[in-house]
Amino acid sequence: MEPVAIVGVGMTKFERDRVRDTFGDLVFEACTRALDDAGMTIDDIDIVLTGSNDFFDGRTISSMAIMDACGSYDKNVSTVEGDGTFGAAHAVMRVLAGWGTCLYCAHHKGSESVMPLITNAMFDPIYERFLGIDSVTSAALQARAYMDRYGVTEEQCAQVSVKNHGNAFKNPYAQLPLQLTIEDVLASPYVADPIKLLDCCPISDGASAVVIAGAQRAKALDAKPAWVKGIGYNCDAYHLGDRDLSKVDALQAASKTAYAQAGISDPAKEVDLAEVHDTFTYLELMAIEGLGLCRMGEAGEFTAFGNTAQDGRLPVNASGGCISSNPVLVAGLNSIIECALQIRGDAGEHQVDGVKTAVAQGVNGPCGQSQCVWVLGGDE
Amino acid sequence: MAAAEDKKMFLVIESGNVAQPFRWSAGTYGSKFLTEIRDNKKFWGIKCPKCGKVYVPIRSVCGPCYAEMTELVPVSDEGNLITFSVVSFGFVDPSTGKQKPVPYGYAVIKLDGADSYLIHYIDETDPEKLKAGMRVRAVFEEDGKRTGSMMDIKHFELI
Amino acid sequence: MGAKRAGIVGVGMTVQRSTRRDVSGVELINEAVRAALDDSGMTRKDIDAIVIGNMDHFEGINYVDTWSVDGSGALGKPIMKMTTGGTTGSTVAMGAYYHVASGMFDRVLAIGWEKNSESDTTGAIITAFDPFWDRPTFGGAVAGLALEATQYMAETGATEEDAAYVAVRDRKNAINNPFAHLRMESNIEAIMSTPYLAWPVKLGDMCPRTDGACAVVFASEDIAGDFPNVPAWVHGVADRHLWGYTSDPYVNQHVKGGTWFPAMERATRELYDKVGITDPLEQFDVAELYLPYSFAGLRYMESLGFCERAGGPALVRSGDTDMGGKCPVNPSGGVLSSNAIGATGLLRVAEVALQVQGRAGDRQVPGAKLGLATGFGGCYWSDELVIGKEKPEKARG
Numbered sequence: 001m002e003p004v005a006i007v008g009v010g011m012t013k014f015e016r017d018r019v020r021d022t023f024g025d026l027v028f029e030a031c032t033r034a035l036d037d038a039g040m041t042i043d044d045i046d047i048v049l050t051g052s053n054d055f056f057d058g059r060t061i062s063s064m065a066i067m068d069a070c071g072s073y074d075k076n077v078s079t080v081e082g083d084g085t086f087g088a089a090h091a092v093m094r095v096l097a098g099w100g101t102c103l104y105c106a107h108h109k110g111s112e113s114v115m116p117l118i119t120n121a122m123f124d125p126i127y128e129r130f131l132g133i134d135s136v137t138s139a140a141l142q143a144r145a146y147m148d149r150y151g152v153t154e155e156q157c158a159q160v161s162v163k164n165h166g167n168a169f170k171n172p173y174a175q176l177p178l179q180l181t182i183e184d185v186l187a188s189p190y191v192a193d194p195i196k197l198l199d200c201c202p203i204s205d206g207a208s209a210v211v212i213a214g215a216q217r218a219k220a221l222d223a224k225p226a227w228v229k230g231i232g233y234n235c236d237a238y239h240l241g242d243r244d245l246s247k248v249d250a251l252q253a254a255s256k257t258a259y260a261q262a263g264i265s266d267p268a269k270e271v272d273l274a275e276v277h278d279t280f281t282y283l284e285l286m287a288i289e290g291l292g293l294c295r296m297g298e299a300g301e302f303t304a305f306g307n308t309a310q311d312g313r314l315p316v317n318a319s320g321g322c323i324s325s326n327p328v329l330v331a332g333l334n335s336i337i338e339c340a341l342q343i344r345g346d347a348g349e350h351q352v353d354g355v356k357t358a359v360a361q362g363v364n365g366p367c368g369q370s371q372c373v374w375v376l377g378g379d380e
Numbered sequence: 381m382a383a384a385e386d387k388k389m390f391l392v393i394e395s396g397n398v399a400q401p402f403r404w405s406a407g408t409y410g411s412k413f414l415t416e417i418r419d420n421k422k423f424w425g426i427k428c429p430k431c432g433k434v435y436v437p438i439r440s441v442c443g444p445c446y447a448e449m450t451e452l453v454p455v456s457d458e459g460n461l462i463t464f465s466v467v468s469f470g471f472v473d474p475s476t477g478k479q480k481p482v483p484y485g486y487a488v489i490k491l492d493g494a495d496s497y498l499i500h501y502i503d504e505t506d507p508e509k510l511k512a513g514m515r516v517r518a519v520f521e522e523d524g525k526r527t528g529s530m531m532d533i534k535h536f537e538l539i
Numbered sequence: 540m541g542a543k544r545a546g547i548v549g550v551g552m553t554v555q556r557s558t559r560r561d562v563s564g565v566e567l568i569n570e571a572v573r574a575a576l577d578d579s580g581m582t583r584k585d586i587d588a589i590v591i592g593n594m595d596h597f598e599g600i601n602y603v604d605t606w607s608v609d610g611s612g613a614l615g616k617p618i619m620k621m622t623t624g625g626t627t628g629s630t631v632a633m634g635a636y637y638h639v640a641s642g643m644f645d646r647v648l649a650i651g652w653e654k655n656s657e658s659d660t661t662g663a664i665i666t667a668f669d670p671f672w673d674r675p676t677f678g679g680a681v682a683g684l685a686l687e688a689t690q691y692m693a694e695t696g697a698t699e700e701d702a703a704y705v706a707v708r709d710r711k712n713a714i715n716n717p718f719a720h721l722r723m724e725s726n727i728e729a730i731m732s733t734p735y736l737a738w739p740v741k742l743g744d745m746c747p748r749t750d751g752a753c754a755v756v757f758a759s760e761d762i763a764g765d766f767p768n769v770p771a772w773v774h775g776v777a778d779r780h781l782w783g784y785t786s787d788p789y790v791n792q793h794v795k796g797g798t799w800f801p802a803m804e805r806a807t808r809e810l811y812d813k814v815g816i817t818d819p820l821e822q823f824d825v826a827e828l829y830l831p832y833s834f835a836g837l838r839y840m841e842s843l844g845f846c847e848r849a850g851g852p853a854l855v856r857s858g859d860t861d862m863g864g865k866c867p868v869n870p871s872g873g874v875l876s877s878n879a880i881g882a883t884g885l886l887r888v889a890e891v892a893l894q895v896q897g898r899a900g901d902r903q904v905p906g907a908k909l910g911l912a913t914g915f916g917g918c919y920w921s922d923e924l925v926i927g928k929e930k931p932e933k934a935r936g
């Protein structure tokens with residue numbers, strides 16, 4: 001891949017019920033921070049891409065609501081409806097195709113709607129939707145399949161919650177820092193067996209933005225770039241019955257592409273930090289395995305030994321992850337931003353020493369059906 | 381007729397009375413606008429610090445300047461008719477779930493003191509009696525019935 | 540390495556009908572995809588990535604990209620969804636173009652589809668607009684377009700009959716297109732006698748509600764010779780979207796010398812500069828324009844630079860935009876004949892590709908070499924693509 005870099009990042013604080021803010025207010029806050037971070041003004045931006053979803057926003061053409069706020073006036077602008085890792089991937093494509101800089105933003109206000117109804121609408125209206133299935137109950141099926149296959153325990157899953165909620169204390173943008181013990185997580189009520197309340201992400205409001213630039217523009221800036229080394233994305237089957245839910249085929253395929261572009265042959269050794277999709281605790285374990293950071297079925301033990309802690313051998317979700325703030329669609333962009341900050345050495349209190357290569361993951365659809373993987377690095 | 385046979389042969393699954401309820405934030409300035417309509421029957425716009433344009437409906441960023449706006453300025457409840465239509469086809473209004481009563485006059489209005497336009501009803505359903513440039517005035521819902529929504533303005537009337 | 544030129548090497552479209560109860564949405568998508576793969580001499584295996592689009596609330600499916608994999612062929616492949624409203628189809632085309640132009644993918648499938656019969660189109664369009672400011676009073680696309688039609692007539696002296704000419708022209712063209720929905724010989728009197736939906740817009744002035752899908756295969760210049768069809772090359776793309784509220788687009792238009800459709804004019808200026816168009820009526824051999832209602836066929840011609848301000852009626856009445864004219868507009872029958880919204884913009888692109896490849900059958904414009912395709916959507920979003928028979932000199936971004 002030709003060199004492309006993330007040269008500016010911005011995010012709002014993630015909170016439940018940001019009732020004072022419109023979608024536009026959130027986007028403007030994130031975009032102006034990203035521009036400031038890059039040392040740019042809106043005039044330095046060639047094109048704009050946005051990320052939103054008509055269901056979550058409760059309006060058709062959801063990107064219309066933020067057109068003033070995203071700075072796209074008199075610029076080419078388009079919208080990717082899906083997680084920020086996918087939208088930002090398309091921003092990279094447009095820069096590779098010849099545009100100098102692209103501002104990409106994504107927003108979400110989970111508190112304005114009824115999440116189970118909206119995630120129910122991911123499921124097939126003819127064969128599945130009437131069951132009342134949603135993101136939580138489908139995740140429970142997947143969690144059970146995965147845990148049974150590898151003998152993963154609820155305690156091992158609980159460790160993810162304890163670790164990530166703890167990490168969130170050091171991230172000023174995170175919504176839900178919590179001091180927890182494994183016992184606390186295990187004692188929380190079941191939402192859908194085997195998933196308990198403290199295995200789940202919160203509902204969040206917020207927005208994030210990045211400035212992506214081609215090599216020429218990136219090098220001319222004072223800002224420290226985080227270089228995009230590889231991007232892969234891949235989609236699994238739709239009907240849950242068509243998949244072995246304990247497997248991570250799409251994530252493995254996406255990783256393979258991204259690692260090949262980045263020249264990584266042994267991710268377990270070469271990756272210094274990962275930000276993964278942990279809306280439910282078991283997903284972090286599956287992600288660690290799917291990204292090739294440990295062997296299949298071993299992420300529980302890998303986590304238990306502290307390898308993925310902020311000061312561990314391979315920190316995972318040093319930011320606090322989605323379990324601490326889950327603005328849907330923005331979530332994957334937040335993972336990219338965290339990786340960029342870590343590579344730049346700008347992650348503040350949650351900075352991990354010596355991050356040279358970092359991996360971000362985002363998902364679309366039920367049970368991680370469509371997966372996107374980014375590899376970021378400090379060198380061009 | 382093929383269509384009738386189709387309807388027998390091919391099943392459709394009805395969504396039923398699915399509702400996706402939302403609670404959208406009006407924001408700092410939008411809240412002020414709606415509150416002022418509700419409590420004082422007064423219109424406010426928001427002014428761009430760079431180009432000086434006054435926007436109604438209110439928004440917090442001037443797109444062309446990419447500048448944040450914070451200054452509310454009073455605008456009139458009277459203005460000019462910019463363009464109009466008379467809507468006569470029936471449709472279900474997604475805001476109410478009910479059939480929209482037709483015909484109704486529908487207009488783009490420039491309030492005195494604003495640079496952008498507002499869209500609302502006009503109490504005239506004969507297009508021959510409407511013309512761009514006509515003067516119009518807001519008619520508010522009665523005291524005690526206003527709830528803090530755009531429907532606190534019943535419609536605009538020709539002056 | 541670096542930016543790549545991209546060409547269209549295959550297109551597939553379903554028949555466009557008011558109701559396709561014989562297929563589910565996924566099957567409808569698959570019908571177009573199979574046709575596009577056959578047309579490009581490929582199988583699903585050959586596709587490197589997919590871009591799909593529709594408008595969520597027309598079918599009530601969240602995450603259409605993941606829901607549709609059995610139809611799109613995305614199993615085990617990269618897929619993303621792009622949605623911008625009425626422009627969705629042209630946005631998907633531009634998205635697929637950028638997938639290839641980036642150098643990341645060689646063969647990319649663009650899919651646009653809609654089953655408008657599955658929901659209340661007006662209701663779903665109303666929800667595109669701001670819940671506080673616009674939605675309580677908005678009357679959907681028909682009422683919104685009526686506002687600009689009133690304004691256009693008041694300021695230019697154009698008549699309802701001038702607009703009716705456009706509806707007659709496009710639907711007559713559709714007779715030559717076996718895929719089109721409304722194919723009919725009509726006349727101005729017949730259009731004039733249809734009932735008003737929102738004065739001055741009548742039933743005969745509006746596009747229909749349609750079920751349909753379209754798929755287009757874009758390929759990199761590196762492999763463009765590997766297909767049975769010669770490529771239709773993308774010469775350039777541009778878009779603009781300036782507004783968020785229903786009432787915003789009318790600003791400026793009352794000012795003398797102001798513009799009808801600034802978003803379209805600005806996109807046009809960028810695109811024509813990139814591609815080297817100075818006289819579109821002479822330089823383009825064909826245009827497939829997203830004209831959602833008849834008055835657009837007058838007004839938008841001015842914003843696209845085909846004539847001066849207020850020159851729309853004279854232009855269309857001259858016959859220059861008819862089949863056999865200088866630049867036939869909508870040989871396919873256009874949006875006034877078929878409007879499966881998510882497919883509509885992509886169909887414009889597919890039709891121009893077929894024209895410059897010389898494969899448009901009974902609707903072929905003889906010798907067409909260069910064409911313009913557009914997409915239109917809320918709130919006056921404007922997408923534009925120039926597609927030609929000749930390979931462009933360089934990649935243009």
Ligand SMILES: [Zn+2]
Nearest residue numbers: 428431442445
């Ligand atoms: Zn301004």
